[in-house]
Amino acid sequence: MKLTRTKTFTDEQYSVFIRTYIFPLIAIALFLGIWGMSASQVQTSLGQLPGPTAVFEQASNLVDEHVAAREKEASFYERQEKRNAEKLVKNPDAEIKVRTYTGKATFFDQILTSLVTVFTGFVMASLIAIPIGIITGLSNDLYRSINPIVQLLKPVSPLAWLPIVTMVVSAVYVSDDPMFDKSYLTSAFTVMLCCMWPTLINTAVGVSTVDKDLINVSKVLRLGWFTKVYKIILPSAVPMIFTGLRLSLSIGWMVLIAAEMLAQNPGLGKFVWDEFQNGSSNSLGRIMVAVIAIGIVGYMLDRGMLMLQKKVSWDKSVVLR
């Protein structure tokens, strides 16, 4: 009896293992195979469309370039320090100069820039969308008034926003010693304009669909407006708000690449554009590495938001995926 039970148990585990790991691996292998075969059929002006092996090669090149650049930077600072130390030995009052390294940004620096930019846009969008969402969710009339505007602006492409944002940023952000690059601000604002809508709409819906009984509880308790919002409405809308935030972040990430391409913000979008303009035989491979990196980062951002959502969600019965 005991034996058979253990056996079925392991069988089950085995099949779970196959389902969770082997099936996706088979699908990936098939995908790579089809990609490799069809890529070899396409000849472009930049040579053959790269298959998985060519892309992998370019990926390791990019890693090597990054490592080399870091070594170069480290040795630059080493030399500078040495030079300054020698100067000080000769003359303790000598004026020493410390220069920062100004090498070309590597692929990984660019990923970091993109992440910083997308978070700036996303945080600004959330700071605007959540309060507006709460206020519009609380009043049906306000929701009705604002809804047409939201619906009108929601589907606008980042490429349409970008020229306007660029002009506004250039006109408004005038400074002799700018703290931020204009390209960074332009990209972040474009991300903000495109990704605030899902959060706004979901927050409004979450707030307006709070269980009527809970509202009655707050009436019986005579909770003040602020306590009602803080203790009942907000917690109850948290799952919806997070659904909105997740949608917003993935839209923001998608929009960012286009924005960076045109605004020339030194992130992944600029990398893709520069490689395209560069037009070497490696360019297509490098662009595909960027495509994969964009996908992986986007996936990780979504997982991160999901983890956060699971942590703050009080409704553990809902399966989040």
Added chain:
Amino acid sequence: MKNTHLNIDHISMEFPTPDGPYVALQDVDLEMREGEFVSLIGHSGCGKSTVLNVVAGLYKATKGGVVLDAKEVNEPGPERAVVFQNHSLLPWLTAYENVELAVKQVFGRFNSKQRKSKAEMKEWIEHNLHLVHMDHAMHKRPDEISGGMKQRVGIARALAMEPKVLLMDEPFGALDALTRAHMQESLMEIHADLGNTVIMITHDVDEAVLLSDRIVMMTNGPAAGIGEILEIDLPRPRDRVELSGNAKYNHYRHEVLQFLYERQRRPGEEVAAVEQEEKSSPALKVVKTEAA
């Protein structure tokens, strides 16, 4: 009636609909003593909940009004605590925190007459959870406890407001028979201890007879009203097993059943029955005045 504590004074309720106003309640009139336990019974849609919501202050009666201790009720408030049918606990708070929200609101404010200190509030919250036998699961959240336990916490939350009137909207409707019996026992204990005035809506004839001092039987809507009021003259404490053999108890049960299933059939069951109902309603009004 002397010593009127709660006076539901000839209330009528109309709801606007696209086809003109819908009269839900017509001239409901009831006076209650302090500490009295009254059940409202009637078929679904007869406006029981509407009466309760008007007393709670969640609805405003179209005509008439509610007076509690010589003060008119025109908004909801913690002195008329409501136990909702589906417990209505905040799912993100533990049992303790749910009761705490109510206690802080009633006793924690600076302008509150019955202001309690932090330690007193903690003790009071724990005392109320103890009253409904929830000490062991105080720090669990609603999704971690059973339906009966949730309803207990809902009752504790209502009791913790020290209400003058406890309004219960089918509090045990969603529970299984055994849990329900258990909850009824607890409620009788609490009522004996605290002597709150209670209005309870129920569908359950046994529950109504077991718990109430008076049973208010309501006629079917639209324009529902009080059909008959049954005075339950059984000594307390009451024991359900003993009572099941009691002739008086069975007589009361029979009265309620007869009212519900012979005189007030479900609306739309038979056209003939409805017509008969309409003919018999003047007679019912006479009975009502006798009972009052």
